[in-house]
Amino acid sequence: MKRVTAFLLALLVHALTVAFVVLGGWTIAVNAEFAVAWVLGGLLIGIGWMLRPRLGRLPDDAEVLDRESAGELYGTAERVADRMGVRRPARIAVRDIAPAASYEKLGLFRTPVLVVGLPLWMALPARQRVTLLATAYAGSADGDGVVIGGALSTLAEWRGALLGAAPLQAREDAEVKITVTLGALDAPTTGYQAAGLLGRLIGRVFGAPVLLLEYGLTRLARSGDGQAAERRRALALRVATAEELAELEDLVAGHRYLAPMQAAVLRGENVTAIRQGALARFGARASEVPGSSNAVLLGEAESDRIDAELLRHYTRAIRSFGLIT
Numbered sequence: 001m002k003r004v005t006a007f008l009l010a011l012l013v014h015a016l017t018v019a020f021v022v023l024g025g026w027t028i029a030v031n032a033e034f035a036v037a038w039v040l041g042g043l044l045i046g047i048g049w050m051l052r053p054r055l056g057r058l059p060d061d062a063e064v065l066d067r068e069s070a071g072e073l074y075g076t077a078e079r080v081a082d083r084m085g086v087r088r089p090a091r092i093a094v095r096d097i098a099p100a101a102s103y104e105k106l107g108l109f110r111t112p113v114l115v116v117g118l119p120l121w122m123a124l125p126a127r128q129r130v131t132l133l134a135t136a137y138a139g140s141a142d143g144d145g146v147v148i149g150g151a152l153s154t155l156a157e158w159r160g161a162l163l164g165a166a167p168l169q170a171r172e173d174a175e176v177k178i179t180v181t182l183g184a185l186d187a188p189t190t191g192y193q194a195a196g197l198l199g200r201l202i203g204r205v206f207g208a209p210v211l212l213l214e215y216g217l218t219r220l221a222r223s224g225d226g227q228a229a230e231r232r233r234a235l236a237l238r239v240a241t242a243e244e245l246a247e248l249e250d251l252v253a254g255h256r257y258l259a260p261m262q263a264a265v266l267r268g269e270n271v272t273a274i275r276q277g278a279l280a281r282f283g284a285r286a287s288e289v290p291g292s293s294n295a296v297l298l299g300e301a302e303s304d305r306i307d308a309e310l311l312r313h314y315t316r317a318i319r320s321f322g323l324i325t
Contacts, residue, residue, distance in 0.1 A: 009213070013151040014150065014151060019048075023044050024041040051157050052154070057106055058115070062115055065094060065309075073306045074092060087112045089103065093115045095117050097118075098117030099255075101115060102114075124248075126303035127244065133239075134245075148217070155210060159210055262324070275307060
């Protein structure tokens with residue numbers, strides 16, 4: 001019932017967005033001979049466009065790999081996706097300092113995209129690379145979907161427009177300098193502060209219902225988080241064992257893989273040495289876990305070929321490892 005209520009609230013938000021566009025178009029169509037109608041209609045359409053649902057896009061620092069240069073990585077990602085019963089990624093992208101991997105559905109047609117964070121990928125042995133892909137794919141089991149997720153993004157835009165306004169820092173700095181130079185009594189006074197205060201007060205008055213609606217929709221959308229977590233785990237267990245999942249979670253939570261790699265970069269070690277050091281730290285744990293099918297999905301030889309495909313990206317990424325905290 002909560003999910004249905006969340007869906008209906010989300011539809012209400014989207015209906016309001018469409019209403020702005022329709023009203024703007026109607027204003028222009030009915031009063032096309034008046035310039036003010038074009039201005040008002042364009043403003044309403046612009047508001048509707050600003051509040052449109054965000055369908056997701058790749059982060060600015062993500063680099064999409066083509067299949068010709070990363071065929072082994074694409075093949076591995078597709079084998080894991082097939083085993084788990086999820087859509088194969090249409091594109092694979094890498095990020096230099098992202099700590100993990102994610103599986104996103106972007107755009108109007110919900111194109112599946114796998115985003116791999118290079119620091120963690122570089123540190124993992126073959127079997128745990130499969131586990132990482134499994135957890136990324138499993139994350140798609142708890143998505144809010146286009147309707148609810150889009151409504152939350154629209155409400156976030158409303159909140160930012162109504163409550164996120166603040167005085168321009170450059171203007172404030174200039175006024176401080178004028179006051180210091182001329183003195184508080186001689187400094188020129190304007191209505192800028194009063195107008196800004198009035199605008200923020202109006203924003204808070206109209207923003208209160210937006211905050212309430214956003215809070216309610218978020219609570220309703222998150223009401224099934226426990227069941228979603230169970231679905232994620234069940235999906236990941238189609239590929240990885242419980243021991244492998246726990247090992248990866250512990251590794252990611254503690255960032256234990258990162259500090260030795262950062263130290264190796266400071267020592268001037270190259271990509272090959274850093275990778276071998278990461279595998280050595282896994283030691284016996286890098287071998288196959290009983291009951292795991294990961295070796296079938298990605299063997300050591302295939303994992304090495306992926307490293308060769310990503311060598312250029314590793315070389316660039318290690319220069320930024322010091323920025324990761």
